Amino acid sequence: MTTPGPHQRPLLCRPREPLRDRAAHHQHYERTVEAHEAHHCDSHDGRLRRQRRCHPDRPGARHQRERNEALAAGHQIEWLSRVSTNADLARVWAKEGMDIKAYQEHMSANRMFCQLSLRHRLGLVSDRMLPFFARALMENEACKKYWDQFGALREEEAEGDRKSEKFTEAMSLAAHAVA
16 A cells, blocks of 8 residues: 555555456355345245335336236226127126126126226326216116126225225215116
8 A cells, every 4th residue: 555645635445456366256246146136035936036026116016017907907808898799608607597698788887897997097087087987887777787786896806905996986976876
């Protein structure tokens, strides 16, 4: 270590030495990676977790969750569309003894609820506009019958999810208002 001159600051640490021993450097790197993996590994299978999975409140993780929900809802809406228009498919999925036309009407109404729910979840329908759309749906006879039969089930499914709870509450209020 050199002593500082009159116009130089004293060195607080040793100057970085050139890398002489690549094996020592590699061992240090391996120890660092192992320590990182030990901190960020999933306890179930030992695989590295991505930082976003570690921190679900980060915006990237939230957007990924929204994309996944939208994709799953899209598949459900597509299936509801098929079952509500294809009598052979409806026969396979309807409860035993249930009228196929009634089942298809229920699935068509369910599709309308799912479409509105998805639009609400994605922010395309605001909380302020939701009651308007809910009343419009409940004016449809098939939707009203569907909600009368399955509204309680939908409310149970929504429990714990604020957005879904707000949606089902708006639908229930509209159903009672139209009754």
